Amino acid sequence: MKTTRTLLAALAATLLSVLPASAADKVEQWINLAPKDTFVIIALKDTPELLTDWDKSAFGQFMQDEEAKRWLEPMKEDGEMPWDKYFKDIYGTGLHDTLKEGRGSTVAFVTAKDAGSFEKEEVGFLAFSELGDNEARLIDQKKQDFEHDKKEHPDAKVSTADIEGVTVNMCAEGGKWHDAYAIVDGVIIEASDRANMAQGIAALKSGGGDAPAEIREHFGRLSQLREGIADVTIYANGTRIFDLVKQGIAAAEKKGGDAKKAAPNPMGDIKPEQILEAVGLHEIKGFAITMDFADDRSRSDVMVFHPEKPAGFLSWVASDAKDVELPAFIADDVASGQVSRVNWLKLYDGIMGMLTKISPQMGMMAAMYLGGFEQQNGFKIRDDFFGSLADENFQVQDTDGKKQSDVIGLKVKNADKLGTALKGIQNALGGMGFAAFEESDYLGYKLNTLKAGGGGTGAGAMPEIAYCNTGKYLLIGSGTLDALRKTLGRMKDPSGGSIWETPRAQAQMALLPKGFNGLGVADSSKMISTVFNAMEMVSKQAATQKKSAVKKKGPGKGPAKGGDDTKAADDASDTLAKFVDSKNRPSDATFQKYFGTMMSASYSHPDALHLQMLSTPVEAR
Structure with missing residues (x-):
C-alpha cells in the first residue's frame, strides 16, 4: 500500500511540471528512454489541453451539476473531493487549479528489478517532463513536495548529490529516497531511486536508452492503428509482467520446500506455469488503453498485442472477418445493442485442447465425462450444439429504469440439430434437479421459460430465463423478458427504426475505420443509470441481509452475533454509501442531459486486437 501511495504521489507531482511543445514528438522520443525493466508506462500528451477538454466533456460538466454535487456529497473529505484535498494539502490549490499551472507532455515509467521488488516495496519510478516558462513555479512546487514528504517521514532530510554530472535534489531517509528531481536541458527528471535517476539522466543526455525493442514496436504500432499519439496513454508490457509472475511463482515454490512430499495428484504434477x-497468458505481449478528447467527440482505444498466430485463448476471440451483419430487428429505443463474431467450434476445441495441455489426464477425464453426458442425453455437444451455431452473434440490453432486460442471439446454421441439443440440455437440467422449462407461444414462436421456484419478490426476485430457437437464431433472455419479447416482435414485424439507423449512430459510424468485425451502440444515459440502479439494489439487498442476520437468535437469549455473513452485508451496504447519497440520486433527465450515444467497434489485426469507442460530447451551452 505504501508503494502505491508513493507512486501516485510521484505521478501527481510529475503532472505539475509539463510544458507544451511538439507534445506528440516528445512522447515518442521519451518512450525510447524507457528503462529495460519497465512494466508500465503512463503518457500525457498535453495537460492544459486535457484539462480544457475535460471541462467541456460530459463527465466534466456532469460533475459541476448541482444534482451531481448533492449525489456525490458522501465522497467529500472536510467539504472537498479527496483529490482536491490531496492537492490542497500539498500545494494550497485543488487538482484542477494546480495542474493548469503546468503545460505540455509527460511520460512516466514504472519499473521492477524482479518479483521481490513488490514485497520489498522497491517498485521504481522515472518520469520526464519539460519545464518551459514555469520553471521557477514548478521548482517551488517540488519544494512543497519535499515539505510534505518530511511531514510524513520526520527523519527524512533534503539534500543534493552529483549524479552523472548533474545536481540532483532529493528528500531521503538514509539510503531510501522519498522524492527526487534533476533538471537537464529544460527537462525535469523525477525518480524513486539513484539507479533510475542515473539511467534517466544518461538517457536524456545521449538521446537513447535501454527501452526494450518490443515496447518501442508496440508504441509505434499503437500510433499507427489509432492515427497518432493519444491525449492519455496507459500501457503495460505483458512480456515483462509475465516474467515477473514466473519469478514470483518460482520464489513461492522455493519457499514451499516440502510441497513435493505431498500426496500425488491423480491429474499429474501440474505446475502454475503449465x-x-x-x-x-504469455501471448499477451502488451496491453494499452488510450483516451482522446476533442470538441466534437471523445475517443478511447483498447489494444492487446499478441504474436501473429496465437495458440491460446486469444485465438478464440480473434476473427479473420472484416464485416458483420447489423440486424434491423434491434430497435432504436433499447439501451444498447451489439453484434460480434465468435467461432464457437474453435472456442470449444480450444478449451478441450487447453485442458489436455494442462494435464493429459485431465483432458482424458473431461472427454470421458462429456462422452457419458452425451450418451445419456442423446446429443453431441461439439457437433450438435456448437457445430449448429454460426459465428455471428448479437446482444441487446434494455431497462425500464429499475430492472434490466437482456437477450443474447446466436445465429443458427442447423436448426434441427440445435433443437435436438436443446432438448438434451433440458433433459440434463431436469436430471440435475433444476426446475423444468415451460413451453408457451409468443407471436408464433415457441418460448421456453425456466420455472424458478421461491424466487422472492421486489429487489430480491430471481431473474427470468428463457430461450427460443427461431430457426435463424437461438435467443436467450434474462432479467425481465421484455427485451426478448421486443426482439421477437421486431423479427415478426421489422417495421420501425433500427439502433444502427439513428442520426447520431450514423454520424459516429462514419468516423470509424472500415473492417470492423464487431459493433456496439449504447444510450449512455440509460446504461449509466442502469449501473447505479444495480449498485443501489445490491446495497439494499445487503442492508436487508444485515437486518435478517441481526434478528436470528443464537443458542442463548437475544440476537445472534454477526459472523462473516453479517460483516459481508455491512461491507456491501456501506461501500456505496461512501461514494453516493442514494436519496439524492440525479434524475433520469439529468443523466440524459449529459450523456448521449456511445459506439464501439472491434478489429482483429495480425498482431493485435483493437477496440475503439466513440462518444458524442455535450454540446457547448
Whole structure:
C-alpha cells in the first residue's frame, strides 16, 4: 500500500511540471528512454489541453451539476473531493487549479528489478517532463513536495548529490529516497531511486536508452492503428509482467520446500506455469488503453498485442472477418445493442485442447465425462450444439429504469440439430434437479421459460430465463423478458427504426475505420443509470441481509452475533454509501442531459486486437 501511495504521489507531482511543445514528438522520443525493466508506462500528451477538454466533456460538466454535487456529497473529505484535498494539502490549490499551472507532455515509467521488488516495496519510478516558462513555479512546487514528504517521514532530510554530472535534489531517509528531481536541458527528471535517476539522466543526455525493442514496436504500432499519439496513454508490457509472475511463482515454490512430499495428484504434477502457458497468458505481449478528447467527440482505444498466430485463448476471440451483419430487428429505443463474431467450434476445441495441455489426464477425464453426458442425453455437444451455431452473434440490453432486460442471439446454421441439443440440455437440467422449462407461444414462436421456484419478490426476485430457437437464431433472455419479447416482435414485424439507423449512430459510424468485425451502440444515459440502479439494489439487498442476520437468535437469549455473513452485508451496504447519497440520486433527465450515444467497434489485426469507442460530447451551452 505504501508503494502505491508513493507512486501516485510521484505521478501527481510529475503532472505539475509539463510544458507544451511538439507534445506528440516528445512522447515518442521519451518512450525510447524507457528503462529495460519497465512494466508500465503512463503518457500525457498535453495537460492544459486535457484539462480544457475535460471541462467541456460530459463527465466534466456532469460533475459541476448541482444534482451531481448533492449525489456525490458522501465522497467529500472536510467539504472537498479527496483529490482536491490531496492537492490542497500539498500545494494550497485543488487538482484542477494546480495542474493548469503546468503545460505540455509527460511520460512516466514504472519499473521492477524482479518479483521481490513488490514485497520489498522497491517498485521504481522515472518520469520526464519539460519545464518551459514555469520553471521557477514548478521548482517551488517540488519544494512543497519535499515539505510534505518530511511531514510524513520526520527523519527524512533534503539534500543534493552529483549524479552523472548533474545536481540532483532529493528528500531521503538514509539510503531510501522519498522524492527526487534533476533538471537537464529544460527537462525535469523525477525518480524513486539513484539507479533510475542515473539511467534517466544518461538517457536524456545521449538521446537513447535501454527501452526494450518490443515496447518501442508496440508504441509505434499503437500510433499507427489509432492515427497518432493519444491525449492519455496507459500501457503495460505483458512480456515483462509475465516474467515477473514466473519469478514470483518460482520464489513461492522455493519457499514451499516440502510441497513435493505431498500426496500425488491423480491429474499429474501440474505446475502454475503449465496453466499460464496452456491458457496463453504469455501471448499477451502488451496491453494499452488510450483516451482522446476533442470538441466534437471523445475517443478511447483498447489494444492487446499478441504474436501473429496465437495458440491460446486469444485465438478464440480473434476473427479473420472484416464485416458483420447489423440486424434491423434491434430497435432504436433499447439501451444498447451489439453484434460480434465468435467461432464457437474453435472456442470449444480450444478449451478441450487447453485442458489436455494442462494435464493429459485431465483432458482424458473431461472427454470421458462429456462422452457419458452425451450418451445419456442423446446429443453431441461439439457437433450438435456448437457445430449448429454460426459465428455471428448479437446482444441487446434494455431497462425500464429499475430492472434490466437482456437477450443474447446466436445465429443458427442447423436448426434441427440445435433443437435436438436443446432438448438434451433440458433433459440434463431436469436430471440435475433444476426446475423444468415451460413451453408457451409468443407471436408464433415457441418460448421456453425456466420455472424458478421461491424466487422472492421486489429487489430480491430471481431473474427470468428463457430461450427460443427461431430457426435463424437461438435467443436467450434474462432479467425481465421484455427485451426478448421486443426482439421477437421486431423479427415478426421489422417495421420501425433500427439502433444502427439513428442520426447520431450514423454520424459516429462514419468516423470509424472500415473492417470492423464487431459493433456496439449504447444510450449512455440509460446504461449509466442502469449501473447505479444495480449498485443501489445490491446495497439494499445487503442492508436487508444485515437486518435478517441481526434478528436470528443464537443458542442463548437475544440476537445472534454477526459472523462473516453479517460483516459481508455491512461491507456491501456501506461501500456505496461512501461514494453516493442514494436519496439524492440525479434524475433520469439529468443523466440524459449529459450523456448521449456511445459506439464501439472491434478489429482483429495480425498482431493485435483493437477496440475503439466513440462518444458524442455535450454540446457547448
